[in-house]
Amino acid sequence: MAKLKDIAERVGVSISTVSRVMKNDVNRSVSEETRKKIWDTAEELGYRSQRPVKKKKMEPKTSYAIGCVVAIPQNKYNSPYFSVIMEGIEKQLAESGMRLEFVYSIENDGDTVQLQSLVKEHRIDGMIVVERIDPEAYRWLKANVRSVVGVDITDPDIPVVGYDREAAAREATNHLIAQGHHLIAYVGGAEYKNDFRAEKRFLGYQRAMNEAGLPIDDDWVIDVKWDVSLSYELTRKAFANNESRPTAIFAASDMMAIAAMRAATEQGLRVPEDIAFFGVDNIEISEFTSPPLSTIHVPKLEMGMFAVKQLLDYLDHQHEVAVKVIIPYRCIFRQSSNSKRESDLV
Numbered sequence: 001m002a003k004l005k006d007i008a009e010r011v012g013v014s015i016s017t018v019s020r021v022m023k024n025d026v027n028r029s030v031s032e033e034t035r036k037k038i039w040d041t042a043e044e045l046g047y048r049s050q051r052p053v054k055k056k057k058m059e060p061k062t063s064y065a066i067g068c069v070v071a072i073p074q075n076k077y078n079s080p081y082f083s084v085i086m087e088g089i090e091k092q093l094a095e096s097g098m099r100l101e102f103v104y105s106i107e108n109d110g111d112t113v114q115l116q117s118l119v120k121e122h123r124i125d126g127m128i129v130v131e132r133i134d135p136e137a138y139r140w141l142k143a144n145v146r147s148v149v150g151v152d153i154t155d156p157d158i159p160v161v162g163y164d165r166e167a168a169a170r171e172a173t174n175h176l177i178a179q180g181h182h183l184i185a186y187v188g189g190a191e192y193k194n195d196f197r198a199e200k201r202f203l204g205y206q207r208a209m210n211e212a213g214l215p216i217d218d219d220w221v222i223d224v225k226w227d228v229s230l231s232y233e234l235t236r237k238a239f240a241n242n243e244s245r246p247t248a249i250f251a252a253s254d255m256m257a258i259a260a261m262r263a264a265t266e267q268g269l270r271v272p273e274d275i276a277f278f279g280v281d282n283i284e285i286s287e288f289t290s291p292p293l294s295t296i297h298v299p300k301l302e303m304g305m306f307a308v309k310q311l312l313d314y315l316d317h318q319h320e321v322a323v324k325v326i327i328p329y330r331c332i333f334r335q336s337s338n339s340k341r342e343s344d345l346v
Helices: 004-011 015-022 032-045 082-095 111-121 135-144 165-178 200-211 228-241 254-266 284-288 300-315
Strands: 066-070 100-105 126-130 147-151 160-162 184-188 221-223 248-251 276-281 294-297 324-326 330-332
Touching: 004 015, 004 032, 015 032, 066 082, 066 111, 082 100, 082 126, 082 300, 100 111, 111 135, 126 135, 126 300, 147 300, 160 300, 165 184, 165 200, 165 248, 165 276, 165 294, 165 330, 184 200, 184 228, 184 254, 221 228, 228 254, 248 254, 254 276, 254 284
Parallel strands: 066 100, 066 126, 126 147, 147 160, 160 324, 184 221, 184 248, 248 276, 276 294
Antiparallel strands: 294 330
């Protein structure tokens, strides 16, 4: 009968290498090509040992019914912010062998009944809540769905995935301050139906201004309710009604910034020579505005993917406590925020 020594001599390796391969020892690396040669030679020489069978890709142990509720009234797939989060959710579910049962947005207070009906109809095991929704609907979901994970919401009782909105807004505002801007306007909206000035991006802007000892002009703190047309209209009115004009505008989303930028250019202001702009989200079009918009890159795709991973972990009882995952953002500095004296910067 063939011995290890015979196999080693035929393949041109050491006896110890042949021994490790025969024993399926993976502690020390042996190339796949060498392993194949050893096993092929062993079979040719009649060496009695069983070649290891390659493990098949593991299928998901359990398939769950997953739903999603989004905090916008319509066009969740067309929104340049929410659509990327949804892409991340669906991508991760597909990789896990599952799909999204439904995506629902609450437009009116009575729509909570329809949401409850969908949850029962699809026998939902887990729900992803993207940003803050109607409190009554949220309470019902937490009480009637096995696991709930939030994206960019504040709740210590459930797992949450998001980014640090306040820190991002503070960093963007500090960038504008560092370039010599003293009167910086703010354009944004409230979180659900809360106070406009309690929203985290406003708090970050406010903190940066306060730390720099700069005043905040109430005439230039504009609540546009996350509406693009309102961002344009109210910014245009602010220019028309106020003698004082900001030299920079920080907007809590790129869409609001782009609309406000149009209002400024219609006043004959040059960007960035007369007025600088900084947005949040890094939506695709922000790179192609004129000039390109400085923005905060929000990890939208990753937030959607991590929300699914969190949800499946909790459904599999891998965690007992509610974990908050903060995914890093980053500032992207483009021409819209370069002041006149720094116009040579890219």
